[in-house]
Amino acid sequence: MTDDDQAERERAVRVPSSADAAVRICVVPAVLVAGTLALFGLDALDGAIQVALIMCAITAALVAMKSGHSRSAVQRAGLGALRYLPYAVFEYASPVLSVLHGISGFKIEKTGPVMAGHAAD
DSSP states (O other): OOHHHHHHHHSOOOOOOHHHHHIIIIIHHHHHHHHHHHHHGGGGGGTHHHHHHHHHHHHHHHHHHHTTOOHHHHHHHHHHHGGGHHHHHHHHHHHHHHHHHHHHTOOOOOOOOOOTTOOOO
């Protein structure tokens, strides 16, 4: 066990105050997203919104470190979230693939019911 691991275990983690939670959940995202939309209009969707969301993630990490979590613990939590990346890719790809399927005209032929023990004609 290294000294960093020992120091991390000894550090007391505090529950964030209501003000910290309100800032992290409501105020920062609302101000940053509304500000970018006010400044750039719909052109904000080309990149400014993503910058605002990254700033929200940084604010959340700073609040976690202010509450007593170590930098390595915050980093591990962020890397743990990356495990869900394949699901996010599928979530965005699914509607696109559905539209492409509809445009292609590919269909499955409908057949009549098949009786048990009888072959379909």
